[in-house]
Amino acid sequence: MAEAKTGELMEKIVSLCKRRGFIFQSSEIYGGINGFWDYGPLGAELKRNVKELWWHTMTRQRDDVAGLEATIIMSPQIWKASGHVDTFSDPMIDCKTCKGRFRADQIAEIPCPQKPSKMVCECHGEKTEARKFNLMFKTYVGPVESEDNAAYLRPETAQAIFAQFKNVLETSRQKVPFGIAQMGKAFRNEINPRNYTFRSREFEQMELEFFIKPDEAVEAICGKVFKCSVSSVQPEAAGLKTENLQLETPQPNWGWEAWHKYWVEERVRFYESIGLPRNTLVEYWQKPEELAHYARACVDILFKFPFSKRDEKGELKGEELEGIAARSDFDLSQHQRFSGKSMTVFDEELKSAWLKLDPAKQAELKERYYQNRLKYLTKTAKPDETPDQAEKQSRDDADAFTKGYYVPHVIEPSAGVDRLALALICNAYAEDQAPDEKGKMETRVVMGFHPRIAPIKVAVFPLLKNKPELVKRAKEVRDLLRPHLAVFYDEAGAIGRRYRRQDEAGTPFGVTIDFDTLGEKGPELKDTVTLRDRDSMKQERVKISELLPLLLEKIR
């Protein structure tokens, strides 16, 4: 029952996205290309607004984050170091009857090519063994198609941040703790793209790598590391935490746990600020056995999409919008080893604090730092590296640590733009009852976007198209607003129908220029316009001279 309803809702959303120009199938006139989606005029603006707000919040509004814009094609060595060449794969099986290729772990959820109404398990065909399929798109750079010239389309934007860490550090006047932010396209050759734009082969990411001191350095400097009130890894997948609210202003005594929780809370605050209420989100703490070996903790922020699976109580479980991972010093360490270039920083504070520590404390911190390095180096050893080498390197790293040198740790909030855009669209979709031109109630479709992310902020209408005075005045109002806001000017059709079109576009405000504006009904309403609110459908009279500041205030 609930499944059918959400399926129907998703169909309505997909239909509106096509009809109003939010989302089109890529290459539609050629039958499309599976897993690729284009954004039409409204969708492109929605995405731009989301990205602009993310960039603004994450970099421009902060002193401690610098931006980066790296290429999609990078040296293939980067993907060796990150592990993507060896392990970024899904298990794939073929069905010998229907000839479909399926992700082995999703075979029960994907339609059979021969009987699209049935899941492949209904096909009862013989299946091959599962084998690994690397999800990176491969190409060749330069005129020779040899393995030497093979390169990959980046499957994530994060690695470029690690590769350029030293360049950014040296040119940006930043000191640890600080972050590097990047937005951009990434590509994954998904075996079975699905759920509309949710799992597609080309998508856009917004990633921050926030570099922090190792806990041993924080302890050396501050005496002890700030203890968070909740334990680091939450084994139960629970609802949103409020304990983190205390973590609003970064402090020098924060270790990785506090920084991690701070970023979880920052990101949830961001989603709230663009109109996704907390009750539409789920904060999922990965269980210890789900974590990568180098990860200390990872929180997924899920949105309850209509196509999400349901738990035993019938509640939507949610699908991932963003992951916030505490990744230790794994990433920079990997690039240090694979490139041979140092990724350590020198920390003046650590060096001077160290000299003031008593020898027992020094020994304790050094030993902990040594053990962490040894664990990393042992777990990631290359075939030509011996246990002796790992031990010696760890000793050297611990010695360097006592002189103020370390490889920074990192907290990574990594979000998908397309998933967020789809969440905003799903969350905005609503139907209510409103009177038509003749006063008869009809179903109104309204996209209730937060004004901050609405593709169009205000629509401007002359009441009638064939009255030059109204049209002239309406165009003046348009020109007054347009340098500051995204404005849509529309003069065609009955005013009620024009309102409805803007409701479907999610435009929060409508301004109508009528005969009162011209002063035809007396001087008191001259130079005023009707300002209509999308959600309440209420209208008020506003002086043209007060319109711009009023709208800017409402949209802020």
Add this chain to the structure above:
Amino acid sequence: MAEAKTGELMEKIVSLCKRRGFIFQSSEIYGGINGFWDYGPLGAELKRNVKELWWHTMTRQRDDVAGLEATIIMSPQIWKASGHVDTFSDPMIDCKTCKGRFRADQIAEIPCPQKPSKMVCECHGEKTEARKFNLMFKTYVGPVESEDNAAYLRPETAQAIFAQFKNVLETSRQKVPFGIAQMGKAFRNEINPRNYTFRSREFEQMELEFFIKPDEAVEAICGKVFKCSVSSVQPEAAGLKTENLQLETPQPNWGWEAWHKYWVEERVRFYESIGLPRNTLVEYWQKPEELAHYARACVDILFKFPFSKRDEKGELKGEELEGIAARSDFDLSQHQRFSGKSMTVFDEELKSAWLKLDPAKQAELKERYYQNRLKYLTKTAKPDETPDQAEKQSRDDADAFTKGYYVPHVIEPSAGVDRLALALICNAYAEDQAPDEKGKMETRVVMGFHPRIAPIKVAVFPLLKNKPELVKRAKEVRDLLRPHLAVFYDEAGAIGRRYRRQDEAGTPFGVTIDFDTLGEKGPELKDTVTLRDRDSMKQERVKISELLPLLLEKIR
């Protein structure tokens, strides 16, 4: 002499770009990857500002342009229709001695791999015959690496606009004439990337396709087509025209010539508005023999880069920033034929105007329309299309035209973001003399960016770092400005050195909080700050309460 100077200038620019974080080599820690460049914190902001202004100017400030954001990987059929699969190639030759691969037409300009100080012609090795090398990067979509699944990274953003033309038309409430704008990454597997970021393998474009009525439709509707004062194709490569200044407000009687010149002039105005004066640009009208067979005219806007070649008078010739092409109805017609989907529009105005024309005029216009279609269909015939078919199709098209149907023509202003960013950097670079801390004159490097595109708009400095009152007040000023402007806060080092760093970053304004601000030298200067101008280095006292509006006005 002049060559040596510009070479030296370019070296200084490249060095500053690395030192200050504008541009880094992609994957530098792994030895780089030829033809790929990353943008550091300042470069990323510069690019963002350029793109934001383009988008604002081209879409949000206009009623007649809609935005689009399509995928990089599209159906390979698109590149069949556009001609890229068959003809988008450069001639390549190998040198059997130095093993270099070279663009045959640039062999004298590219260093020899074995003797990088020499041009390849010095190598005197035996060369292979030139052969075609397709510049599109190829990959495979889905789990099977077969030719059926081959796809390309788009070599330009334009084709997605044509492929989605009907979807945008139907959802955006636009009517011809109107445009579709798109920005995004494109890829060309250049044989020899060169000139720093100018010719790279991954780059970003800003493209507008502006769809217009065929001249025959304009003539039917308006009686005659507006005659431009200068001839359409300027065979001589001349300086910038001013005759086009009259073409500021689009008119219904404009044909392709007027629209083409309008867009040339609009684009030059755009470059001026972001700080590239007309005298740094060259407007190059392609000669008839240089035009593609379907193009009516094409103007390249060139910038005089330091690495440009020189003409016989020793003047820099310039390199292309943007091409503005009048492409007839070629593109939409190609996609109509290859996809089998109609790309015609119905023009109510044409239909009703047609009925009022006298039969002789009707016959004349219909014949001209027929001839144009026939020419297009004949020149682009596929192997399985006969002359008879082309003639019949042209007759059908001309019949449809008399009922108000046609394939729109297009004007295409197509600009490169990276080239523009590099032009802005080259144009901004300057050296002058300024006093150091002790009053001794020294060389000052200053990036004179227009405030609109400067990565940082204003830097905020407390005079001294170790006076909490100054730091507190400075942070208040930072927080006052930051929601509205890109601010950089810097408290480290002597104030003169902090100014110099911002000069190199191209920050147009600096605000210093000093003891006067705190009222320590009396009440009249209390709550005022020093506002320093980057270019004149002059300082004035400004009330904090007046700072934000003053800066916003200067930056607008």
